Amino acid sequence: MIEIKDLHKSYKMGSNSLHVLKGINFKAEEGELVAIMGSSGSGKSTLLNILGMLDVADEGEYILDGVPIKDLNETKAANYRNKFLGFIFQSFNLINYKNALENVALPLYYQRMPRKARQEKALKYLELVGLKDWAHHLPSELSGGQKQRVAIARAMAAEPKVVLADELTGALDSVTSYEVMDLVQKINDQGNTILVVTHEDDIAHMCKRIIHLKDGVIEKDEKVKQVRASEYV
């Protein structure tokens, strides 16, 4: 599903150049649940941004579902993001003046889906994350865990090839974190490919595979025995 070869990225800081990614290679198959771990500065966010087409690599190849991602301009990247990717962020990033349903429906708007169909589909995904009754609440009326579940519903609504999650439990307490991970695992069980960036060990072990990043290279890439989050809930 995802294949990257020899990925390099450096940032210019004044006259200095900071080499963040120093040749990353990995493959993720369909249905995988991969955690990308590393301390801060290890390059994990940069890698996720490149995977999410929010940033471009200096060197290397990136193939997503057989499509080589290169020569991106803004419009093309927007198209790919809309078609291929779903995002879940640490700070939820819901639009605060739109209610849960409208937030979930937003990626579908950019897919040019008619309003009625969008709302039906958005409601279906809200039901999936257990928030059907909260569809008409604003984000400010929801708890952190609920917000993140709305965000997960939004990421899933566009039916992406890959879901990218950046520290999705970073702003949540541990009980809520496990609830959210339980949901992520269930979605993964249905065959969705999910990449989770995290620095928390317990969250990482709820995935099926952990990639350890250190100083811009992959230090270790291991398959792990998945810990079911439902055991903690």
Add this chain to the structure above:
Amino acid sequence: MFDIERWQEIFDTIRKNKLRTFLTGLSVASGIFILVILLGFGQGMQNGIAHEFEQDASTSVWVWPGVTSKEYKGLNPGRRIQLTNENYETAANLFHDVIENKSPRNFVRNITVNYGKEALVYGVQGVSAQFQFIENVTMSEGRFINYLDESNTGKVAIIGNKIKRDVFTDVDSPVGELIEISGIPFKIIGVFGEQEEREEERIYIPITTAQRVFNGGDRINHMSYTLPPVENFDQAVAQAVSFKNEMKAYVQQAHTIAPDDTSGVEVWSAMEEAKRYYSLTGNIKFFFWFVGICTIIAGVVGVSNIMLIVVKERTREIGIRKALGAKPWSIVGMILHESIFVTAISGFGGLIFSMGLLEIVGPHIEVDYIINPSVNFTVAISTVFVLILAGTIAGFFPAWRAARIHTIEALRDV
């Protein structure tokens, strides 16, 4: 371009950001409001000045003598010039093809006026029949002096409305009443009205009577004329100026006044005066336009400022939209679409409000030099479009910048 989804998205945004929308709209609406009111008063001022000039016939020309200030052909300066009937007749012959109406005027002095036992202190002037059209008086009762009165040296008088109101309170109409001028009875045959009350405090008698009965000899104080109306204002001014110069030359020649002597004879033309006032109104109008355009510029700057703030406030939202697959042009389109919609609605709102105010209040405003302020609808509506267009251009850059926002930075935790 009519994309129902986009419209729904924009209405959603507007509905959920009422304060922001209201503030943007308010700045636009007040800009338009101020502009329309300013333009309205510019027009009102023009109306007012035009009204002031309706008092006298707009093509009137007046000639009166003065005292020479220059030595000429052996004559000393300081000579008092006196116009005579002969001058008047000669001038009438000389200029008969350019004159429309003509009349001499003689101030009758050292007289007493009585109505019964009441002494009246109004000025008495001897004039000719066409003086009515030169002073632009309207007869409210009776008639003005005619040629028969003049040839008969008739003892008839025309009085102003003010005199009627002040003196003839006991009779239905002053017409037919007798007044005594220095003991000689004069029959009132008409009452006239003027634009200005001051000019209604006059008693007119035939010029011939004034000269013969009151020892005026063949002297006259003023020669007054109107020139025939001309369609074009500039032509009318040119006509007045050329008549004025020829008339001056004639009087100077007849009385041996140096051609460059400015005080020997005065010729005043309403047309020239009007031209000065019209260029003044032109300047005032220009000034109001200038202020108005500055207001519009301020409005545009205001709108683009608000847009800039809006974009800043929405940075995160824009980042989210982009992450969810919004294309740059769709971001630009969304922001512009919203701003054009808000500007247009509030612009028209301000327009309707200010025009309504002018329509309702305008006709009641009648102070000196300002009458019925009103505004040309086409002008007003085109300013709204200018504002919308300028607001769009001004709003485009913040919107474009918004679309270029780096998604990662937009989403970074604040």
